[in-house]
Amino acid sequence: MPAPPPLPDVRRFDSSTGVRIYRISSEAFPGFVVHVYLLLGAGVPTLVDAGSGFGDSTAQILHGLEQVRTEHGESVTLADIRRIIITHGHIDHFGGLAQLHQRMPRAEIAIHQLDARILTAFEERVAVAKKGLRQFLEQAGVGESMLQGFLDVYGYSKQNMRSLPVAHTLSDHQEWDGMRFIHTPGHCPGQVCIAIGDVMLSADHVLPEISPHQAPESIMPYTGLGHYLDSLYKVSQVEGIRLTLGGHQGPINDLYRRASDIRASHERKLEKILGMIRQAPEPMTVNEVSQQLYVHVKGFHVLLAIEEVAAHVEYLYQHNRLAIANLGEYQTEVNPPIRYIES
Numbered sequence: 552m553p554a555p556p557p558l559p560d561v562r563r564f565d566s567s568t569g570v571r572i573y574r575i576s577s578e579a580f581p582g583f584v585v586h587v588y589l590l591l592g593a594g595v596p597t598l599v600d601a602g603s604g605f606g607d608s609t610a611q612i613l614h615g616l617e618q619v620r621t622e623h624g625e626s627v628t629l630a631d632i633r634r635i636i637i638t639h640g641h642i643d644h645f646g647g648l649a650q651l652h653q654r655m656p657r658a659e660i661a662i663h664q665l666d667a668r669i670l671t672a673f674e675e676r677v678a679v680a681k682k683g684l685r686q687f688l689e690q691a692g693v694g695e696s697m698l699q700g701f702l703d704v705y706g707y708s709k710q711n712m713r714s715l716p717v718a719h720t721l722s723d724h725q726e727w728d729g730m731r732f733i734h735t736p737g738h739c740p741g742q743v744c745i746a747i748g749d750v751m752l753s754a755d756h757v758l759p760e761i762s763p764h765q766a767p768e769s770i771m772p773y774t775g776l777g778h779y780l781d782s783l784y785k786v787s788q789v790e791g792i793r794l795t796l797g798g799h800q801g802p803i804n805d806l807y808r809r810a811s812d813i814r815a816s817h818e819r820k821l822e823k824i825l826g827m828i829r830q831a832p833e834p835m836t837v838n839e840v841s842q843q844l845y846v847h848v849k850g851f852h853v854l855l856a857i858e859e860v861a862a863h864v865e866y867l868y869q870h871n872r873l874a875i876a877n878l879g880e881y882q883t884e885v886n887p888p889i890r891y892i893e894s
């Protein structure tokens with residue numbers, strides 16, 4: 552087996568309000584690093600996110616918390632951690648919650664209202680999401696065997712979780728012990744960013760190197776590119792952010808510029824997809840656009856590519872730039888692939 556990638560060291564950042572923010576990294580899935588943050592000085596000791604729960608992820612987080620004591624001279628113990636805030640309901644951010652909560656049982660769990668059911672009623676949420684995904688993949692023109700493969704992988708990645716009680720549901724503009732929550736739906740329905748003085752914890756809403764994954768709101772309400780772009784504007788209106796720390800990759804020194812670069816990349820992708828559909832000899836399904844746009848992707852990334860394309864196609868359709876070419880079939884069949892032409 553190849554050695555796992557070295558993890559970034561535990562790193563301390565300070566907010567203008569005196570909150571000590573420790574970044575602890577773990578491997579969410581092979582080759583994919585996610586950060587959790589320990590906040591000291593924002594009310595009770597607070598953990599932001601919980602890693603994936605896969606492989607060594609939880610052990611790595613516990614080791615990182617120990618390093619906060621041994622290498623950074625903090626006195627905080629696991630028993631002192633009284634609050635765990637989940638930034639959004641994606642498995643790489645909450646999958647380790649049950650394991651961590653066992654080690655810090657006094658910690659109260661907080662998450663945005665729109666993602667609370669993924670923690671409190673996990674099986675139901677997975678069943679609903681799976682059904683939505685199946686209907687979506689059929690409409691996207693994905694064949695049955697490939698579709699079944701995606702659904703199997705989707706179910707597998709969720710099997711480590713169990714339902715947990717949520718003590719606090721977060722809402723937009725909520726202020727809490729020096730943290731201000733900004734609801735930024737799009738990447739996930741209940742995605743929150745947390746402003747702490749001049750530092751923003753941006754979770755997966757704004758990342759430094761990759762454009763955060765998008766899926767259409769036909770799968771799940773409050774996702775979709777329209778919501779995402781609105782939320783990108785929303786964080787760019789928060790004044791005085793000096794440093795932004797995301798759920799993956801390194802710090803962002805210019806949130807405002809990064810938000811505008813991400814917006815521009817979506818605008819380019821929208822035009823590219825519209826151009827492909829315009830030039831195609833036949834009306835195109837989402838799956839066909841995805842195969843043409845993302846030629847080399849493999850495995851689970853094919854599903855991510857299809858969702859990403861669908862979010863853009865949906866946005867173009869919502870904004871009257873695309874039309875359904877096979878309306879007759881759409882009306883008479885149960886859930887046929889939708890074929891698009893330029894409007």
Ligand SMILES: [Zn+2]
Binds near residue numbers: 639641738739755
């Ligand atoms: Zn995410």
Ligand SMILES: [Zn+2]
Binds near residue numbers: 585
């Ligand atoms: Zn993530």
